[in-house]
Amino acid sequence: MAFRKTPVRKARPKPAERWGQEKEVVFLAALVKTCNVSASARAAKVSEAHVYRQRAKSPEFRAAWGVALREGYARLELMMLERAISGQVKPVFFGGKQIGEITEYSDRTALALLAAHRGAATGEAVVEDDSAVKARLEAKFEEMGRRLRGEG
Numbered sequence: 001m002a003f004r005k006t007p008v009r010k011a012r013p014k015p016a017e018r019w020g021q022e023k024e025v026v027f028l029a030a031l032v033k034t035c036n037v038s039a040s041a042r043a044a045k046v047s048e049a050h051v052y053r054q055r056a057k058s059p060e061f062r063a064a065w066g067v068a069l070r071e072g073y074a075r076l077e078l079m080m081l082e083r084a085i086s087g088q089v090k091p092v093f094f095g096g097k098q099i100g101e102i103t104e105y106s107d108r109t110a111l112a113l114l115a116a117h118r119g120a121a122t123g124e125a126v127v128e129d130d131s132a133v134k135a136r137l138e139a140k141f142e143e144m145g146r147r148l149r150g151e152g
Contacts, residue, residue, distance in 0.1 A: 019046065019054055024061065027051060028068045035072040055098055077113070084110040085144075105141050 023044045024060045030040035041048045087103035111134065 004123050019050065024054075026063075028064055031065065031068040032072045032075070035069060035076060077116075081113055084113055107138070107141075 018021055023046055027040045027044035027046070030043035031037065034040060037051065038048050041051050044051070084106060085106040089101050089103050091098045092100045092102050
């Protein structure tokens with residue numbers, strides 16, 4: 001007579017065991033770094049749906065989520081501002097070999113950052129022609145380039 005083995009089912013953790021302070025801290029720290037809910041949920045080893053349910057249930061978590069996103073976006077904005085001011089160094093290739101580097105500046109990023117902060121800095125909203133802003137920025141970048149090259 002053969003014995004049939006019944007598969008042993010692992011007990012599914014209760015929701016309170018799946019989500020706790022440790023997972024919340026991991027999720028929020030990842031959210032600050034990435035501003036990405038999916039990536040942050042993966043870092044905390046929970047589903048995206050689960051973190052959205054937690055946010056709906058808990059006013060404290062919802063508030064912490066908002067703070068984490070604001071900090072993350074502020075971090076991202078600082079990185080973009082640094083790129084707009086300092087440019088991004090990119091290699092230059094010729095004949096399959098790197099022959100130098102060039103620093104590229106993003107007028108589009110600089111314009112977006114200026115537009116986002118002009119009203120906050122002055123306390124009022126300012127509407128300005130894009131071409132005037134672009135011309136002023138190009139002049140500033142040219143001046144910065146001359147100084148960096150040691151041309152005064």
